[in-house]
Amino acid sequence: MHIPSKHVYEILVQKGVEYLFHANSVATASMFLKYRSLMSRGNTERNGLKQTPQTSDDVDKRYSVWYDIFLDAVDIHRRASKINAYGPVTFVIDVKILDRNNTGRIWVTKLNPTKWANKSEKHRWFQNKQDLEENFFVGRFDQMLVLRHCGGELPLKNYISKIIVDDPQIQDNTGVDFYSMAVGALKISMSESELKIPIERRICIPRCNCLNMYKLDINRTSLMFEPYL
Numbered sequence: 170m171h172i173p174s175k176h177v178y179e180i181l182v183q184k185g186v187e188y189l190f191h192a193n194s195v196a197t198a199s200m201f202l203k204y205r206s207l208m209s210r211g212n213t214e215r216n217g218l219k220q221t222p223q224t225s226d227d228v229d230k231r232y233s234v235w236y237d238i239f240l241d242a243v244d245i246h247r248r249a250s251k252i253n254a255y256g257p258v259t260f261v262i263d264v265k266i267l268d269r270n271n272t273g274r275i276w277v278t279k280l281n282p283t284k285w286a287n288k289s290e291k292h293r294w295f296q297n298k299q300d301l302e303e304n305f306f307v308g309r310f311d312q313m314l315v316l317r318h319c320g321g322e323l324p325l326k327n328y329i330s331k332i333i334v335d336d337p338q339i340q341d342n343t344g345v346d347f348y349s350m351a352v353g354a355l356k357i358s359m360s361e362s363e364l365k366i367p368i369e370r371r372i373c374i375p376r377c378n379c380l381n382m383y384k385l386d387i388n389r390t391s392l393m394f395e396p397y398l
């Protein structure tokens with residue numbers, strides 16, 4: 170069920186949210202920067218652009234969220250002390266983007282679509298402003314903002330405050346480290362689109378498990394850091 174973006178904005182601000190987050194692979198994030206917009210998986214595919222495959226792609230198509238853009242109200246890597254499944258590049262976006270009518274009406278999930286089997290609409294989506302006021306908890310990963318009324322494209326200019334990039338502390342077989350490669354690719358895309366957004370190396374808390382996870386699944390890590398597809 171869609172909720173006016175103004176209501177979503179007001180409730181998020183009330184609950185202390187200042188920024189929204191969108192995590193993706195290096196290649197997909199670079200493509201977004203080149204086109205100065207976040208794009209839905211479906212739009213990217215329809216426009217003949219390349220994006221890193223995600224394990225959620227089949228579910229997204231099945232539940233008709235393939236043309237939608239997803240935002241989190243929390244930095245999942247920091248909150249969970251582990252890698253974000255969607256990728257090592259995190260866009261940090263000012264929550265005010267919701268207040269300026271850029272987004273159209275907003276849908277908010279109660280459960281991640283990967284858990285939607287046998288669930289009713291009421292259990293999949295927040296139903297209205299009151300439902301959101303009472304039951305939205307900042308930091309609950311299942312609760313995601315879904316933009317379904319912005320044509321699958323969300324211009325970032327003026328609202329993206331920084332980009333956080335994970336440093337897996339791994340080098341490729343030519344000795345170039347993944348972090349530097351990622352930053353290089355993001356900067357090239359920004360220079361093509363004349364964007365100037367600060368890039369920050371992620372600083373993890375000591376018990377963060379991301380380095381172990383990056384080393385354990387090196388194929389996935391390579392895929393997520395691969396700058397060009």
Ligand SMILES: [Zn+2]
Pocket residue numbers: 246250251252373374377378379380
């Ligand atoms: Zn970490």
